[in-house]
Amino acid sequence: MYAFNLAVAILLITAPFSSAFAQTKTIAERLGYPRDSKLLIIHADDLAVAHSEDAASFDALDRHAVTSASIMVPCPWLTEVADYAKAHPDADLGLHLTLTAEWRTYRWGPVESKDKVPSLLDPSGYLWPEVEPAVHNLKADEVEREVRAQIEHAMALGIHPTHLDSHMGTLFARPDLFAVYVRIAHEYKLPFLAAFTPDAPKELRSLLTGKDVVLDSVIIAGPEVGAANWKAFYLSAIKDLRPGITEIIVHLGHDDAELQAVTVDHPDYGAAWRQRDYDAVTSPDFKKAIEDNHVILIRWKDLQKLLN
Amino acid sequence: MYAFNLAVAILLITAPFSSAFAQTKTIAERLGYPRDSKLLIIHADDLAVAHSEDAASFDALDRHAVTSASIMVPCPWLTEVADYAKAHPDADLGLHLTLTAEWRTYRWGPVESKDKVPSLLDPSGYLWPEVEPAVHNLKADEVEREVRAQIEHAMALGIHPTHLDSHMGTLFARPDLFAVYVRIAHEYKLPFLAAFTPDAPKELRSLLTGKDVVLDSVIIAGPEVGAANWKAFYLSAIKDLRPGITEIIVHLGHDDAELQAVTVDHPDYGAAWRQRDYDAVTSPDFKKAIEDNHVILIRWKDLQKLLN
Numbered sequence: 001m002y003a004f005n006l007a008v009a010i011l012l013i014t015a016p017f018s019s020a021f022a023q024t025k026t027i028a029e030r031l032g033y034p035r036d037s038k039l040l041i042i043h044a045d046d047l048a049v050a051h052s053e054d055a056a057s058f059d060a061l062d063r064h065a066v067t068s069a070s071i072m073v074p075c076p077w078l079t080e081v082a083d084y085a086k087a088h089p090d091a092d093l094g095l096h097l098t099l100t101a102e103w104r105t106y107r108w109g110p111v112e113s114k115d116k117v118p119s120l121l122d123p124s125g126y127l128w129p130e131v132e133p134a135v136h137n138l139k140a141d142e143v144e145r146e147v148r149a150q151i152e153h154a155m156a157l158g159i160h161p162t163h164l165d166s167h168m169g170t171l172f173a174r175p176d177l178f179a180v181y182v183r184i185a186h187e188y189k190l191p192f193l194a195a196f197t198p199d200a201p202k203e204l205r206s207l208l209t210g211k212d213v214v215l216d217s218v219i220i221a222g223p224e225v226g227a228a229n230w231k232a233f234y235l236s237a238i239k240d241l242r243p244g245i246t247e248i249i250v251h252l253g254h255d256d257a258e259l260q261a262v263t264v265d266h267p268d269y270g271a272a273w274r275q276r277d278y279d280a281v282t283s284p285d286f287k288k289a290i291e292d293n294h295v296i297l298i299r300w301k302d303l304q305k306l307l308n
Numbered sequence: 309m310y311a312f313n314l315a316v317a318i319l320l321i322t323a324p325f326s327s328a329f330a331q332t333k334t335i336a337e338r339l340g341y342p343r344d345s346k347l348l349i350i351h352a353d354d355l356a357v358a359h360s361e362d363a364a365s366f367d368a369l370d371r372h373a374v375t376s377a378s379i380m381v382p383c384p385w386l387t388e389v390a391d392y393a394k395a396h397p398d399a400d401l402g403l404h405l406t407l408t409a410e411w412r413t414y415r416w417g418p419v420e421s422k423d424k425v426p427s428l429l430d431p432s433g434y435l436w437p438e439v440e441p442a443v444h445n446l447k448a449d450e451v452e453r454e455v456r457a458q459i460e461h462a463m464a465l466g467i468h469p470t471h472l473d474s475h476m477g478t479l480f481a482r483p484d485l486f487a488v489y490v491r492i493a494h495e496y497k498l499p500f501l502a503a504f505t506p507d508a509p510k511e512l513r514s515l516l517t518g519k520d521v522v523l524d525s526v527i528i529a530g531p532e533v534g535a536a537n538w539k540a541f542y543l544s545a546i547k548d549l550r551p552g553i554t555e556i557i558v559h560l561g562h563d564d565a566e567l568q569a570v571t572v573d574h575p576d577y578g579a580a581w582r583q584r585d586y587d588a589v590t591s592p593d594f595k596k597a598i599e600d601n602h603v604i605l606i607r608w609k610d611l612q613k614l615l616n
Contacts, residue, residue, distance in 0.1 A: 054569075077414060079414070079415055105387050106384055112422075113422040115423065124465065256565060257359065257363065257564060258358075258564075258565065261388065
């Protein structure tokens with residue numbers, strides 16, 4: 001969440017890679033689909049942040065309204081997600097590596113011992129509330145320690161992550177943090193969401209190998225969509241999908257007392273917003289749009305297999 | 309919560325103290341009331357554990373349906389309580405010192421850096437889920453470190469605690485832990501809830517000074533009450549109050565999706581239980597019973613003044 005900056009920041013890295021690997025098989029071909037297939041991951045972020053988020057996301061996963069989701073390991077409802085993961089071993093669950101605790105009245109700290117990651121803590125002892133102070137203060141070696149702790153803690157609870165991404169894009173916001181992210185993903189043989197701005201330093205791209213799967217497009221609703229146009233935004237996005245791999249990122253929740261309190265004073269990515277996302281992805285229209293536009297739904301698990 | 313053991317464990321320490329200080333003024337007299345007044349603290353435990361708990365407890369505090377409450381500092385909703393405390397500087401809020409994280413699917417860790425308090429952590433890295441393994445594993449010096457961290461963290465967030473007590477009675481369960489509790493309470497000049505079993509070692513009692521205020525009775529509903537008799541239990545308890553200071557301990561919440569998920573698989577002290585407590589203390593019958601029985605409501609703040 002607070003993903004507006006992320007949405008702005010995400011730009012495609014297909015161009016340089018497409019030219020470099022133009023003669024190789026497309027991901028679609030490697031997955032057994034026609035070369036120009038429109039592949040789509042429908043991805044729910046922020047699992048474990050709240051029970052309301054979990055309940056809505058589990059329901060959407062069970063109904064195949066989303067294909068994939070990722071988990072915030074430092075958050076209070078993690079073991080609820082671990083229970084779900086154990087009961088649903090086929091579920092496509094990654095880790096939403098978390099270095100911020102952005103809500104006003106509901107905060108969390110790191111997984112690692114606090115005195116081993118002091119640069120991750122704001123003055124009140126929780127993770128930084130925004131990307132900006134986080135990026136200003138984080139030490140890369142402490143970030144690496146925390147990211148490893150999050151992965152190991154999730155695995156110790158019985159979660160087998162299928163991919164990695166970065167909550168609020170903090171790991172995309174500094175080259176040395178991105179390097180930590182890529183190095184650890186490679187080490188654990190996990191596919192990961194990558195995002196570059198067009199002016200991102202070239203050394204960032206050089207961290208990727210030809211084996212890394214790069215998405216062609218990432219779609220996320222921003223505040224400019226407007227509540228009245230919510231479903232139409234997604235239906236239009238599905239209609240406009242191009243060949244290649246796209247991820248639609250959603251944040252699912254119920255507009256209830258808990259989530260209203262979690263997101264208090266922050267309508268963007270708030271409880272009603274998440275209810276709208278839930279209503280959109282579970283609507284018959286959404287399903288029909290995918291069918292009508294010959295979109296092939298895939299999961300990070302499919303991409304994970306390509307790494308091995 | 310899980311306070312049944314606590315309820316069993318709480319026995320009065322009035323007898324030895326009454327004889328020792330029989331000729332001194334009673335607490336009632338020191339507070340300006342007749343010697344044989346029936347003084348009552350109505351106390352909500354577990355603030356910060358969940359938004360549902362906070363909302364119900366704030367409402368009961370605002371309506372003077374409870375006089376006092378105490379806060380679980382390691383829990384996710386702490387800053388919501390800190391906001392309330394700052395907006396309600398007169399509210400009587402103590403710290404419910406917390407060394408356990410007892411719910412199946414919703415867990416929390418210590419406030420102190422984990423590597424400084426390893427004996428407080430269960431194998432999954434959260435606080436112990438029950439009193440028994442906690443008491444078996446806790447090291448007193450690490451408990452002292454964590455208790456100090458909880459008090460300092462609460463104060464750093466703008467909470468001015470009026471008293472201390474112990475979540476699930478863990479600090480009452482071993483003499484060296486009780487010694488930590490009393491020593492820190494004395495140091496911060498805070499009144500505290502004390503509880504002894506009749507066979508408790510005498511050195512426990514010797515930790516208290518003549519200045520410490522000792523309650524004459526503690527009342528808490530247990531599973532044996534039965535849902536149908538909930539309000540009647542409290543009305544009967546109020547009718548039977550004796551002269552001296554009594555604390556009624558309640559756990560307030562709304563029987564909603566969040567609290568149902570927090571207390572999943574545990575009807576005792578569960579969401580419906582907490583709704584019953586809320587309904588009972590906010591009922592006109594409860595208020596009338598207090599008036600009809602000439603009960604004087606007091607707060608820990610009143611007792612705190614006697615220490616200075």
